Amino acid sequence: MPQITLYTTLICPYCHRAKRLLKRKGVVFQEIAVDRDPAQFDIMVNRSRRYTVPQIFIDDRAIGGYDDLALLDERGELDALLELTR
Numbered sequence: 001m002p003q004i005t006l007y008t009t010l011i012c013p014y015c016h017r018a019k020r021l022l023k024r025k026g027v028v029f030q031e032i033a034v035d036r037d038p039a040q041f042d043i044m045v046n047r048s049r050r051y052t053v054p055q056i057f058i059d060d061r062a063i064g065g066y067d068d069l070a071l072l073d074e075r076g077e078l079d080a081l082l083e084l085t086r
Contacts, residue, residue: 001083004029007044007055011035014066015054021069027082058082 004022008015008031022029034041034053048055048062056063058081063069072078079085 001027002059002081003057004082005057006031007034007040007048007053009033009035009053012053018054018056018066018069021066021073025078025082025084027084 004027006015006018006022006029008019010033019029019031032040032044034044044053044055045051047057048064050064052065054065056065056069061081063072063081069078072081
């Protein structure tokens with residue numbers, strides 16, 4: 001199973017949507033709250049080159065935000081990235 005990392009903030013509705021989608025898929029993910037740790041915000045920006053949350057990574061692949069994740073799911077591509085299909 002791939003390593004999934006979400007950079008989030010507490011008040012971000014799109015962060016909550018991304019977590020809900022991934023929980024519905026039944027996958028385990030690491031959540032890093034950048035509003036509680038400014039150093040993690042810098043790491044997120046360095047990895048993604050973006051300043052908004054959520055920033056979602058599957059292994060080392062930058063997925064983007066919630067809209068990008070939802071689009072992958074809508075296209076039927078997310079399950080393969082999450083290794084849910086064989």
